[in-house]
Amino acid sequence: IAGITQAPTSQILAAGRRMTLRCTQDMRHNAMYWYRQDLGLGLRLIHYSNTAGTTGKGEVPDGYSVSRANTDDFPLTLASAVPSQTSVYFCASSRTSEGEQFFGPGTRLTVL
Amino acid sequence: GQNIDQPTEMTATEGAIVQINCTYQTSGFNGLFWYQQHAGEAPTFLSYNVLDGLEEKGRFSSFLSRSKGYSYLLLKELQMKDSASYLCAVRDADYKLSFGAGTTVTVRA
Numbered sequence: 001i002a003g004i005t006q007a008p009t010s011q012i013l014a015a016g017r018r019m020t021l022r023c024t025q026d027m028r029h030n031a032m033y034w035y036r037q038d039l040g041l042g043l044r045l046i047h048y049s050n051t052a053g054t055t056g057k058g059e060v061p062d063g064y065s066v067s068r069a070n071t072d073d074f075p076l077t078l079a080s081a082v083p084s085q086t087s088v089y090f091c092a093s094s095r096t097s098e099g100e101q102f103f104g105p106g107t108r109l110t111v112l
Numbered sequence: 113g114q115n116i117d118q119p120t121e122m123t124a125t126e127g128a129i130v131q132i133n134c135t136y137q138t139s140g141f142n143g144l145f146w147y148q149q150h151a152g153e154a155p156t157f158l159s160y161n162v163l164d165g166l167e168e169k170g171r172f173s174s175f176l177s178r179s180k181g182y183s184y185l186l187l188k189e190l191q192m193k194d195s196a197s198y199l200c201a202v203r204d205a206d207y208k209l210s211f212g213a214g215t216t217v218t219v220r221a
């Protein structure tokens with residue numbers, strides 16, 4: 001079934017640990033995005049990639065890094081997790097940067 | 113940047129109509145999206161407006177006025193399954209989306 005998958009579904013992490021959230025899409029979409037969703041704040045863009053090999057910073061990039069080695073995968077890494085990074089993380093993709101975005105099921109991350 | 117406002121909560125009766133308003137202030141406008149998000153699930157696309165006017169899609173319609181920085185999502189013939197959060201998102205000149213905090217709609221029998 002075509003779509004976007006994210007792993008893990010949920011994770012509890014100790015502060016200071018390194019964590020990579022995985023995102024894979026099989027729709028051959030060029031553009032991919034990472035958002036975090038916090039109560040009362042809505043979805044906020046962390047990083048994006050308009051095409052394989054390129055990445056850019058969104059609204060809240062600090063403490064996060066991404067890579068886009070190929071079209072399908074767009075991992076998000078927290079180098080040293082802090083409690084303020086507790087959130088639900090959604091990966092999204094679109095055929096081009098101008099297109100409608102499709103969202104993955106999300107990863108619920110708790111940093112203690 | 114973007115400043116997007118929408119009501120936090122709305123309640124309506126099954127079979128009724130509900131209108132969710134969204135106002136925005138933007139440094140560059142390249143379209144407005146509405147997404148539906150059920151609790152614990154991913155947002156799903158509902159509608160897109162880039163020109164002024166009304167876009168109709170079955171029971172859902174979306175309206176845009178660029179000069180007023182205003183949009184609304186109209187949900188007709190409400191069903192229990194329409195209970196969800198509705199997210200207004202504005203796309204800027206660089207094609208990045210900024211989301212409002214969302215409006216939680218509760219449909220009562």
